[in-house]
Amino acid sequence: MKRRFIGALLGVVIIVLAVHNVPLASYLSRVERDRLTTALERDAFILAGHAKESLNSSAGVALPSLQPALDEFSKTSAALVVVTDAIGLVVSSNDSAVEIGETYANRPEVGMALTGVPATGQRASQTLGQTLVYVAVPVQSGDRVIGAVRLSYPKSFVDKRVQRQRWGILLVGAISLLMATIAAVLFANTLTRPLRRLTTATEKLSAGDMQSRASDAQGPPEIRELARSFNVMAGRLSAILQSQRSFAGDVSHQLRTPLTALRLRLEQAQAIAGSESEELREALDASRHETDRLQSMIEQLLALARLEGGDAPTVDADAALVAYDRALMWQPLAEEKNITISVAADSLSRCRVVDGGLEQMIDNFVDNALSVSPSGSTIEITVRHKGVQVEIDVCDSGPGLTPEQCVVAFQRFWRSASTQNEGGSGLGLAIVQQLATASGGSAALLPRKDHVGLCARVTLLSAHEST
Ligand SMILES: Nc1ncnc2c1ncn2[C@@H]1O[C@H](COP(=O)(O)OP(=O)(O)O)[C@@H](O)[C@H]1O
Ligand SMILES: [Mg+2]
Structure with a gap:
């Protein structure tokens, strides 16, 4: 019963955790993705601000002044940055795989940014051989687009971050389950221990120990009530049994005296009958024999009654x-x-x-x-x-x-x-x-x-x- 109880309680906890945590996990994943994209967008605009000055003054030539800003950025972010001029040629990047002067105009998001429209999304990158999450923003000087800044992560980086969130939720779920198990065991014990004590008391009583009583001092009120009822029942039962036993003993005892008297009378009758009638003597002999038998039976009944009285x-x-x-x-x-x-x-x-x-x-x-x-x-x-x-x-x-x-x-x-x-x-x-x-x-x-x-x-x- 204890195991079934714990099992049922844990089943409920698991269902509650599943109902609660599965949507929570997917919600948190979405929030994490959004958060990363928003951070990318913010960083892209900040870097675009830096790039604006460099691109303005250099008119398309890479200036060393942008590189320190990118290096600084790389210290706090894992995003890869590519800055291009107005025709899509790379002027600066924190990615060593990207060459200065290489054209990025063929990247759709860069192309879009160069038309003055920021682009956010993900696509398969042939260069990286995996999916890319990107944000590309235009660098504008007045109404003129003078370049573009693209920030990107490999999608696996984003996925890893999301996965970390999921593990977090799983860990919280596991801790909840562990705590629920401990609580279930403790709760089941407080329920089953008094029940087990009651069972032991019942078994003892049924095995003939009429003094067996259940403790009604511990456990939930319903079980204490049950223990009290059991004790009342056991008390009554033992009283009834006691009175029955003493009745059997009393009856046997009370029969002894008249039986002894009867035996004496028979002996007297035998003496009076003497040798007068053979038939009468035989009848009296048989009566005495039966009386003897009755007497021994009563003695044995008394012995039994005493033994059943116990102890x-x-x-x-x-x-x-x-x-x-x-x-x-x-x-x-x-x-x-x-x-x-x-x-x-x-x-x-x-x-x-x-x-x-x-x-x-x-x-x-x-x-x-x-x-x-x-x-x-x-x-x-x-x-x-x-x-x-x-x-x-x-x-x-x-x-x-x-x-x-x-x-x-x-x-x-x-x-x-x-x-x-x-x-x-x-x-x-x-x-x-x-x-x-x-x-x-x-x-x-x-x-x-x-x-x-x-x-x-x-x-x-x-x-x-x-x-
Ligand atoms: N050694 C035995 N061989 C055969 N039957 C026996 C033996 N012991 C007991 N019994 C049977 O069991 C019955 C009950 O025995 P018991 O309780 O001693 O009562 P009682 O001897 O007064 O008849 C006997 O009447 C007899 O039929
Ligand atoms: Mg016998």
Whole structure:
């Protein structure tokens, strides 16, 4: 936008300069030509005055008295002077190429001056081989024409003078253009800088930084107004989001108490039912199982609401140590299902992570892997230190997921068709993603290349790099 703005402004300046300077240049050229001709005419008459005395007294013979006047004239003018007598023979000249006594009567302008009529104009000169600009005036004594004075320039001399004027105009145009460029850049900056700041603020907000605000202290009033409106909007948005989050948190929190009460009542009912009715016991067992599921779901929702509230502090954690610790914790349940859990970890695998988050992420991954792993298989936990990152993989030999499912599995409450009927909330992976993001990392599900199954991966920043 800035470049287009500068381009448009310069375009206008160039058009204005062209419209203004082209006629100006041709006008000034005309004025310069006229000025030179007028000066020639004036000089011709002055020299004619000098020549009158010489020609009068000498009656056609060149007198030395005219030569000093011509020499003096040559010091201040580049014009070539030829003075002739009444029949057109040269009596004096400041041009060394002209011979005294040579006839100039055949030059039209001299011929005309000798008839008493001054001549001004230009013509091709055979002697010079180029165009000549001339003024020829008669030298008169009373009514009698006693000679002629011709002043001339080669046309190229006049053209050079005119050209110099044109260069002058071009230089002024170039300076104007340069100044216009500087002004355009400065003006564009004052316009685009606050706009760019506003864009940055908008991008930050859309990336989830609800504290992002635009500065409304600088720039043109319209943009300051826009920044103020943006800030009001961002403020409202953040308030709405905050109240929604706290609502989700509050609801989860409020549900905890009646749910605990319900669980107690169910336990009491089970105790009362005792062994009386097998059917009743089974029904109460199932109810308790569902209540447990509901309870864990609410706990997870609360955890999510807390994470989305933002600003969870991060700490340094030894990923290898956490991996071994969690494997040990899950060992009894794995053994029950005849599944082996193996850990392979790089040393030096310290990473930045939300406090307690790595344990939760590995637990969620192992929990999922255990629920899909066939009996006799192995769940492999790998910790790798890769440059600035630490990768933690939990790989199983279960049925795996399609690449599309690997993406949607992170959405809240998503569960594949085959796991719909089992316990679980569909919130585990959503929590993993929140934890990974809050830690400055990421989470992904990857189909295994070597054989069937899935690898759940969390990538975190190495502690050495992030400090
Ligand atoms: N290792 C895995 N292999 C196959 N499917 C998986 C795996 N991990 C997760 N899934 C699928 O992703 C869904 C969502 O997982 P999750 O968010 O942890 O919720 P939950 O475990 O409560 O169902 C699971 O229900 C399952 O269908
Ligand atoms: Mg899960």
